[in-house]
Amino acid sequence: MIALEHVTRDFESPSGATYTAIADVSATIAAGTFSAIVGPSGCGKSTLLNIVAGLLAASRGTIRIGGEPLRGVNRRAAYMFQQDALLPWKDVRENVALGLTLAGTSRREAAERADAWLARVGLAPFARHYPAQLSGGMRKRVAMAQNWIIDRDIVLMDEPFSALDIHTRQRMETELLSLWETANRKTIVFVTHDLEEALALADEVLVLSAGPASRIVSRHAVPLDRPRDLLELRTTSAFVDLYRAVWADLREEVIKSQREKPGA
């Protein structure tokens, strides 16, 4: 589904020096799987995701989506951002319907389908509220509906729940999984710095090395049964064993990144 071939991305600093964020990354992600990318902060996880989204061009290398080389914005992907990305001047219903409106769906049909999604994420009574009137968790639910309504094959998620408190976060993770497991399974690429979250959600975890010039250190399959009970899962011995195995890799990179940026 998603194939990265020797993808490198350089950034030029204002002083003219070149900073290589990711270097020579090659990987394939199968259709319908849930992959998580973990790595220490500043390791180029978001850069990698933005390249797959087509929001950022690779300096070298090719990205293929379903065999086709990617040019410009990835029209087969939806993207859920870490920051608030809802349009503050549109109400909840308009925000959810936005992707349909942009595609030229009639106002009435877009509103009906948006309402169906709002009911699904439990926000039906808030259709006419503005984002500023919602809590952080509710805004994330709106963003989820906004991204799922356009029904793309791929959903890219960049630490979407990192700003939430732990309980809201677990609820959102559960909702994400039930959404993914019940709908026709989309290809999900989920970036996080939290290994526990990655293992709880994904089929496979990719560990990225500390920056600069990040690369994929290792890939770990997560053979845990679905549907998963996220409230119980984290204390099972299978989960703890997996955590230990992947943490052995990730730990090295975290230590490296801390050595390079003292005090960071």
Added chain:
Amino acid sequence: MRDRHGRAARTTVLAWQLAVAAAILISWEWGVHAKVLDPFFLSRPSAIAARVVSWLATGSIWRHLIVTLEEALLGLILGAVLGIGCGFGLARLPLVARVADPYIKMLNAVPRVVLAPLFLLWFGLGIWSKVALAVTLVFFVMFFNTYQGVRDADPVIIDNVRMLGASERQLARHVLVPSALTWIFSSLQTSLGFAMVGAVVGEYLGAARGLGYVIAQAEGTFDTTGVFAGMTVLAAVVVIVSAGVTRLEKWLLRWKQA
């Protein structure tokens, strides 16, 4: 009397505002009465009020007021259209913006009063020379705010809307314009004040009608009561119109209130 944020209630503020006005007016009137202040230079509140009332009673003020409002409104609309258009254009064309930058700064630095005689020459004694003056004032406020508003649009929201399938035109319509509108509406009060200033200063320097003309006429005959009465009418109109603008702004930016 205070809400939980420690703010005084609205009625308390209003009461204090009225008290301040009353204090100033009473001491002014008393000062003239006690011969501390010379009514030739300062007139007196009772005389000014009587003048305003007689203007309203005879209806002589209305045609002047309407002309001034017409000029200000035309200046506001034309200035807004030009300013918003240019602001939007330059924000989307960075190269043009960089070329135009020094010229815009130079033009904005020109004191508008020196332009007034030129506009009188170009556009005549009628309303258009005043409209032109108002436009030069409103344009820059609108221009800078639109430019800033478009450039200030949240890059994450832009990326999000792109991913949701927006074309460049849709991006402008759903993100850049609304983002700029918040800046434009916040500057509407300033623009409105400038439009009135442009109209009145234009009339003051050469006209046959309008509040500025009324004030200039009164000054010409050392009629300080007429000058203050003209200023009073002008101030009252601005307060009423800006209250309307505040309500419009509140409604248009209703999504901002959490």
